[in-house]
Amino acid sequence: MEFLSISFDVNSLPVLDPDFIPLERFTRAFLKTADQPFTIAVQGIDGQQSVYHTFVHGQSEFAEADRYYADRLVKTLLWQKGGYRVLIAGSRPIYESIAASYAADGTRSFDQAFMARVYNRPFEVVYVEDAASLTEQTNARPVGRHLDGCRIGFDAGGSDRKVSAVIDGTAVFSEEVVWHPKEQSDSTYHYDGIVSAFRSAAAHLPRIDGIGVSSAGIYLNNQTRVASLFLKVPESRYEEGVKDIYIRAAKAMGPDIPLEVCNDGDVSALAGSMSLNAGCVLGLAMGTSEAGGYVDANGHITGWLNELAFIPVDANPEAMVDEWSGDIGCGVKYFSQDGVIKLAARVGILLPESSTPAEKLKIVQALMAEDDQRARQIYTSIGCYLGHSLAWYSRFYSIQHVLLLGRVMSGRGGDLILEEAQRVLSDVYPDITCVPALPDEAFRRIGQSVAAASLPIIRT
Helix, strand or coil: CCEEEEEECCCCCCCCCCCCCEEEHHHHHHHHHEEEEEEEEECCCCCCEEEEEEEECCHHHHHHHHHHHHHHHHHHHHHHHHHEEEEEEHHHHHHHHHHHCCCCCCCHHHHHHHHHHCCCCHHHHHHCCCCCCCCCCCCCCCCCCCCCCCCEEEECCCEEEEEEEEECCCCEEEEEEEEHHHHHCCHHHHHHHHHHHHHHHHCCCCCCEEEEEECCCCECCCCEEEEEEHHHCCCHHHHHHCCCHHHHHHHCCCCCCCCEEEEEHHHHHHHHHHHHCCCCCCEECCCEEEEEEEEEHHHCCCCCCCCCCHHHEEEECCCCECCCCCCCEEHHHHCCHHHHHHHHHCCCCCCCCCCCCCHHHHHHHHHHHHCCHHHHHHHHHHHHHHHHHHHHHHHCCCEEEEEEEEEHHHHHHHHHHHHHHHHHHHHCCCCCEEEEEEECCHHHHHHHHHHCCCCCCCCC
């Protein structure tokens, strides 16, 4: 196979997507002939800075490949780490290309505007003469694993909310309530639901020593920056009704109660880390989208975005477009309900246009339960995508364990995805040592809301 003047072999392609170009295979071939040092740094809040050293060619015949490689790297690092400033050293032509892409009218204008909103400051791309001046500055926090005292753990999902009352690490009460936060434009609905859950748990505790929240979205300093739970809340009401919603709900339970709000993907990874008693855990949830979370070698949540849905995995120039960002080849179209629906069409499974994505997934799952061979091809193709993509993710994460979650992983289909991903890693990437697995009973005992309860440090 040849792409942008880079030749490479691709083994184990998805049976339903023979045009898939694993970004990891392209990258390995690209780097074999690249020898000009090139550095990318991404700056976040509180002094956090992530630095990635690599190489490009710097020769005219590889100019397009160099630009493409740098574009995919910047995109990946931005959505993995998060930040409002990208610094580039080693190639002014590549810097100029990236800067143009991330301008307000550039091809990456969505990414630029998103990061500016999350970090509440203008987004910029800056050239740096001296790569040695770019140093790694981490901000990993030892949140979680705190099991002492009387705690409330809350897990805010898009279709149900869960809450647990936890005393010294043991759940003494748990409740799951259906709600519809994504359909509500009045944030009072969300606030009342959160407080109601807190009060249900509090009724089973002698006191409240801390409140931990697991919630879909991006949260900084316990404040909501971007979250699909509040999708219908008007922008004009966001600051007043959404930004401090968890802080206000905690205050409704009493003054000065320690609170910690984290992305639900990170809390899933934390729960996996607690059940495995290990660090370097990547949580990957395949559902409405592709969600991610990560716990480092010390068992700490890093403060990174881990928005795997926007990280590219496919170099095929004809890959599907993500409607939200406008980019192609990103994880959301491979590891979600959309990925299943895309492949169902290719194998001739007709899904009612009037059905929701979740309903369409259930149809494919029902076929898989009957061992339908078309459904098997869907799940083995996703497993093949996953094996190649885990090798790509391993360039940016130190991974020992990968916890595979979400409704796409349910049932026999999930088993096939796991089996195929393991096969691809073993056959194509024997140097990659991460171990993908489904949740075990230890994980289920800990649960999302119980792991959330362990987030805050209790003041003594």
